[in-house]
Amino acid sequence: MTIAVLAVQGAFLEHRRMFDSLGIASFEIRKAEDVNRHFDGLVLPGGESTVQGKLLRELHLLEPLRKKIADGMPVLGTCAGLILLAEHIELQPDSHFATLPVTVSRNAYGRQLGSFCAESSFADQGTIPMTFIRAPYVKEAKQGVSVLAEVDGRIVAVRWKNQLGVSFHPELTEDTAVHRYFAAMIG
Numbered sequence: 001m002t003i004a005v006l007a008v009q010g011a012f013l014e015h016r017r018m019f020d021s022l023g024i025a026s027f028e029i030r031k032a033e034d035v036n037r038h039f040d041g042l043v044l045p046g047g048e049s050t051v052q053g054k055l056l057r058e059l060h061l062l063e064p065l066r067k068k069i070a071d072g073m074p075v076l077g078t079c080a081g082l083i084l085l086a087e088h089i090e091l092q093p094d095s096h097f098a099t100l101p102v103t104v105s106r107n108a109y110g111r112q113l114g115s116f117c118a119e120s121s122f123a124d125q126g127t128i129p130m131t132f133i134r135a136p137y138v139k140e141a142k143q144g145v146s147v148l149a150e151v152d153g154r155i156v157a158v159r160w161k162n163q164l165g166v167s168f169h170p171e172l173t174e175d176t177a178v179h180r181y182f183a184a185m186i187g
Contacts, residue, residue, distance in 0.1 A: 001186055004029050004039035006065075008055040010047020010080060014171035018179045032060045041074040041186045044081030046133065046169050049106065052080055053096040062096065069099045074162045076182045082165035083136050090139055100163045101142035107134050122157055123148040125177035130156065130168035137167050159185075 003019050005012045007028035019026040029035060029042075042065065044052075056062040069075050069085075077085040077100070085100035092106070115133040122128045130151065138155035141147055149157035149166070156167040157178075164185060170178035 001041070001183065002026065002039045003041045003043060003183075003186075004034070004037070005043040006045060006052070006056075006061075006081075008059065008061070009051050010045040011078075011169060011171055012043075012045045014169075015043045015045055015078075015179075018171050018176055019183075022176055022179060022183065024179075024183060029061065029065075030059075032064065035061065035064045035068070041076070041182065042068065043182075044075065044077040044084050045171070046079030046081060049080035049083035049096070052084060056084075056096065066097050066099065069097060069163065072162050074182065074185045075099075075164070076178070077163070077165045078171065078178075079133065079135055079167060079169055082138075082167060085163055085165050087142075088140075100158070100160055100165055101145055102138045102158060102160075102165070103140040104136045105139045106136050118151045120149050120151050120156070122177060123159075123181055125181055128170070128175050128177045129173045130170070131172045132156075132168050133172075135167045138165070 003026040005015045016026045084096040086104040087098045088103040090105045118130050145160045
């Protein structure tokens with residue numbers, strides 16, 4: 001199994017370290033040619049969704065990666081990555097991949113000073129630590145989307161078919177539950 005991690009901006013190295021700790025090969029997608037390499041799953045990391053969206057377009061990565069996701073490639077979007085996947089972004093007319101049938105609220109917990117850590121149950125993995133940094137949350141999940149975690153009544157993790165989106169940064173803790181769950185989605 002090989003995982004590609006989008007590496008145009010954000011916390012991509014931390015995801016690679018998580019996969020290394022699980023014995024799973026990974027590499028970075030930085031330019032259009034990288035999409036031609038073989039990979040079984042894709043990670044869209046946290047960072048700044050507007051910057052990542054702009055770079056995805058400028059580097060001609062958006063459409064090839066959107067096609068892979070639409071064709072069933074398993075994808076994990078964390079924080080900004082969740083925003084990139086979302087069909088709708090509250091108070092924004094445009095979206096990016098628009099493959100995950102949810103509406104997200106960007107920076108829902110406030111600015112950097114509003115960052116926090118919490119613990120909550122995640123899917124069938126038990127209670128895990130969650131780090132929220134200028135995090136979004138899922139304001140609305142359409143029919144068929146499974147809610148995997150909530151914090152304070154807000155949806156912070158969802159799954160729809162081949163797509164896993166989380167509001168928090170699982171790569172910034174020592175807990176590998178989210179990455180193991182994603183690897184199990186791939187098979």
